[in-house]
Amino acid sequence: MTGEQITVLFAVGAVCALTLLLGSPGLSRSTSDFFVASRRVPPWMNASAIAGEFLSAASFLGVAGLILAHGTYGLWFPVGYTAGFLILLLFMAAPLRRSGAYTLPDFVVLRFRSALMRRMTVIVVVAAGWLYIVPQLHGASIALSATGGAPGWVGPLLVSLVVLFVVLTGGMRSVTLAQAVQYWVKLTALLVPTVFILLQVGLWDRLQLPAFDGAWSTSLAALGPAGDPWAEFSRSTSVLLALMMGTLGLPHVLVRFYTNPDGAAARRTTTVLMGLLVLFYLLPVVLGVVARLVWGTPAAAGEIARSGGLSHDTAILRLPAAVFDGLSSDLLTALIAGGAFAAFLSTTSGLVVSVSGVLSQEFFSGTVRGFRLGALLAIAVPLAVGTATSELALAGAVAMVFTFTASALAPVMLLGVWWRGLTAQGAIWGMAVGAVSSLTAQVLGLALGEGPVQPGALQLLVSPALWCVPLAFVVTVVVSRFGRGQPPAHTDAVMLRLHTPEVPARRDRR
Template sequence: MTQNALLVLGSISLVCVVTILISVHGLRRSRTTRDFYVASRRVPPWMNASAIAGEYLSAASFLGVAGLIMAFGTHGLWFPVGYTAGFLSLLVFVAAPLRRSGAYTIPDLMSLRLPSRTLRRLTALLVVFTGWLYIIPQLHGAAIALSATTGLPGWLGPAIVILVVLPTVVSGGMRSVTIAQAVQYWFKLSALLVPTMFILLRVGAGEADFIPDLANAFETELVIETHVSTYRTISLVAALMLGTLGLSHVLVRFYTNPDGPSARRTTVLLLGLLAGFYSLPIILGVVARAVLPELAASASTDTALLRLPDAIFTGVVGDLLTALVAGGAFAAFLSTASGLVVSISGVVSQEFFGGTVRGFRIGAILAMVLPILAAYITTGLALAGAVAMVFTFTASCLAPIVLLAIWWRGLTVHGAITGMITGAVVSLGALIAGQLLELEGFTATVLQYPALWSVPLVLAVTMLVSALGAQRPPAHTEAVLARLHLPEQVTEPAQKY
């Protein structure tokens, strides 16, 4: 085995060992159900912001953004813009009301607003399905990172993620995951910041060969009609902005804040952390496009960050920087997968095991079963593309209902159920058709990027069914909305949740 492979394995091992040690610490402190589900609602804003950034910056962010810059030039910049803007939407519309709801999961929130067993079960199914879809790119990313840097079989990457994530979640629940994700964010940031500094210093120290290539790094040979490109960009940004509002593993983190104002402060801090992080893969993607032009036309653009240090540096410096990037990539896979498993576990436990700690642990195991099978039988899209599809799905079926549940008093159970089903069927059908059918031009783009028309459709269907149907909003609607929107000092403390 080469020196480079040994260093990479050492870096990955360090990340895994630190994560497991944190889980052991969490086991000592997690003694109640509230510890497992919401860390006893005592997570301060700075730690929660770091933890959310840790789980949100997934394989698509760490490796995929640079890969998109490699493949599409300036067109790839819309992904980090949309990812970050999603939390601006969350700050304005959702963060504080969500925390004031006092719920543990999204199904809990829906039950508080619209008491219905059918709606609760439908919401739970969509949350679990979304989590499964999101875990698959993390496992694919682990396979790509390990095989590209060490030459080892790709299946070992997902195996490592599973063997670390399950003990972390099962042992300490949300408390363990919170600390681990906060640490992993700062490790991921360092894993990109240090190589970026070395590479920029190298480029700026007289490597004149890079200068003309860097100047033209955003040139792209894409031939896209203007109206098609405009539609695709707007629809993509809409999906990424609204999709964040439907990601259960992100929303559940706001239940861990002490109160509504701290949830808002968490989101403000988070925007700064995300902006700081995303600047790094963009810079590295530009350099990689100039240094590794052969990757831009290949199917291996997701490996750009992993190959860049060796392309610029020779010897031990390149090996050390590659190991650091690989370790950061695995921190991304572990933190996002941990958050997803916690989210799925909470829903499974609440729905089928009475909300017990034992049910939470069983849910954690069940959360990994389908993604493991799917990861080994699919080759997948590019990482960022696969995650964008998940955002489109959640933007269509969950985000509109969550927004209406928080902000519109006219929402009914029938309207919410109809809207969720419509969004799930329409968005998933369009995405599958866009991938399987050999279409070109605007028709293909409309199917591959359906958020711009699917979200308004779901909102219209939900509001029409609620307004024109025979069913009326629940009698306690005004009281629930007051609880969601008034400061905690004004409303009565939550009793049920």
């Protein structure tokens, strides 16, 4: 076993031990603790926790990999991820908190009183959660195999066991504390290597690598897209739309707003969160640009493979070894690997909590015991799928989930909060058309091409948000306006509840 592998395994073990310590039993004592942390999470802590669970494998490893492989196409991902929370801040944060619901299906029942709509929402939320967990497990496999020399199944199993312990013993309250700390672990794990790598690169007139021969300006110019302008526009716009609107349908993010004390706190949470995301996303972008400078576009894949990596997703993990030698390389690689595992753990735990909450409310009477049974199901299915499938590019796989939630859930959630004329029939048809069209297009895109960047019309299948999301909105509105159904009789009361500011708690005590 090499020095790098030893330090990596130590770092991963330390992150797992910290997560287990933060998720120790005894933090949660009631059903409300398990589902929404008793709605007492302060904005700064909730913002750190949301950032912790939102910054997934795609953010930590995938963004730099896409910049290395596809240039400016990868830059749209951090822009879209952050912009999605601006929409949440403006349109969704406070109304969702005021709804008083535990889960997205609970919100749908509050708005529509439709059993069919609730069942459809359950299916979509659980499917989205499972689809999102799989890339986290793939990322754990990639990271631990590439840097720790472990078999491919070890990483996913380790993540699953640690997450299950935290979720089963403490539910949302324990997960919130762990995720808040894990955000700062991830930030440190990228910030320190970024500073040292930039200092090292700046000390050299040129990196002593065959693929690097030129100034920063020349290499940065190579980041720009080349080829069909329409394809570039279609690809970038579709990804940006999917990431922005997809955030409105992420169950593990939306459930977080139910943990705030009130709607004003939910808004403050989102404001702080956006600052935390901007601070973090500067780092993988910088490292992605440096990786492109180091390896160069033409030989990037081959160079990473020869250095022991598995894909472009290992670019950040392999960058210290390309710039440093000896102990410095080992320590920085171990720090990045530990941060990557914090990303896998925090995102997976958030997803497991949201899926298990839905399963518990729908099938297990909403009890703590049902929550724990739901958690077992929430992790077991993705673990089976993750170990049986080969990994896609992490950011590309997560973009597929965002496209699905943007098409299936975002129209119903956004219109459900802001449009009185929305009917249950319109919501059902919009959700069905959005889910089926996005999944069908992406499956065909995967079958006909490889990777997130494809020529011509095939790009509209690989990245279908450009037409799937507007289609879902149009179907929802048209069926609501011209279909036989009518808005529910209690719509005015629900809208008043969603948009009326709460009386501050201190006034209630007088």
